[in-house]
Amino acid sequence: MANELLNKELTSLADGLLEAGCIKFGSFTLKSGLTSPIYIDLRRIISFPELLRKIGAAYLPILQGLKFDRLAGLPYAAIPIATAVSLQGGYPMIYPRKEVKTYGTKAEIEGEFHAGETALVIDDLATTGGSKFEAIEKLTAAGLVIKDVVVLVDRQSGAKESLEQAGYSMHSVLSITQLLDHWESTARVEKHRIEETRKFLKQAG
Numbered sequence: 001m002a003n004e005l006l007n008k009e010l011t012s013l014a015d016g017l018l019e020a021g022c023i024k025f026g027s028f029t030l031k032s033g034l035t036s037p038i039y040i041d042l043r044r045i046i047s048f049p050e051l052l053r054k055i056g057a058a059y060l061p062i063l064q065g066l067k068f069d070r071l072a073g074l075p076y077a078a079i080p081i082a083t084a085v086s087l088q089g090g091y092p093m094i095y096p097r098k099e100v101k102t103y104g105t106k107a108e109i110e111g112e113f114h115a116g117e118t119a120l121v122i123d124d125l126a127t128t129g130g131s132k133f134e135a136i137e138k139l140t141a142a143g144l145v146i147k148d149v150v151v152l153v154d155r156q157s158g159a160k161e162s163l164e165q166a167g168y169s170m171h172s173v174l175s176i177t178q179l180l181d182h183w184e185s186t187a188r189v190e191k192h193r194i195e196e197t198r199k200f201l202k203q204a205g
Contacts, residue, residue: 003197006174007027013058014174014182016051016152018189020044023179025193034204037196038176040153043122047182051121059122059150060174066148066171068120070094070113074135081152082122096138108138110111115143127150129159136168138174153179157204176201 006014017023025084026037037078045052064087070092073082079095086093093109113119123132126149134148149163154172163170180197184190 009054009058010178011182011186012028012055013051014179015186015188016048016054017042017045017173017179018183019122020048020051023052025124025189025197037193037200040125040155041157042152043065043082046080051089052080052084055081055152055173056088059085060089062150062171063091063120066120066150068148069116069117072096072109072113072117072119072121072139072144072146073134074121074123074131077124078122085122087143096135106110112142113142116145118147119151123149123151125153125155126159126172127155127157129162132159132163132168133166142173156201176193 006016022040022042023053024039024041025037028036030036045055059081071086071094072081073079073093073095075095075098077181082093082095085091092112094109094113096109097107100106100108121132121135121139126132132149140145146168148169148171150171151159151172154170154175160170160172180189180194184194186193194204
């Protein structure tokens with residue numbers, strides 16, 4: 001998948017992410033303390049409704065090949081994405097809370113669901129897979145079955161392999177390799193930035 005040419009819809013989406021500042025090139029200090037030549041901030045998409053609509057549509061071809069009862073958007077960045085997918089595909093949605101409510105229903109999962117149903121996890125970005133496992137644990141503890149995780153961008157830093165070892169399948173709309181290849185071939189990003197990023201990702205991986 002990594003080296004395939006992107007279709008028209010995905011090239012438009014890739015360029016939209018760049019234009020909206022969701023993917024930046026430069027020098028950024030990551031949570032880990034490492035200095036990265038690329039920074040991915042998909043929380044920004046909420047300020048770009050047309051881009052969010054395109055993102056919602058881009059998940060649908062993947063979802064059509066999977067079996068599930070409802071979407072489970074992961075807080076916080078993927079909740080607007082899952083909502084966009086839900087609206088365009090007509091899929092019911094739930095989401096696991098980051099913090100459990102200490103009042104009212106004390107719900108750990110928001111939305112309607114029934115134990116035994118299959119929930120498809122929607123997230124924005126896949127790096128190592130750690131945050132996915134935390135959410136899956138909450139969902140399965142509530143009696144839901146998880147088989148698939150679908151993300152917008154796969155950073156190709158081990159998440160797919162980690163999830164597969166645990167028995168889950170991960171699917172991505174775009175991979176970081178596809179994005180870099182596209183922006184290099186269309187000269188949307190300077191060549192030295194692309195090369196720097198490829199080198200960093202290889203070392204980090």
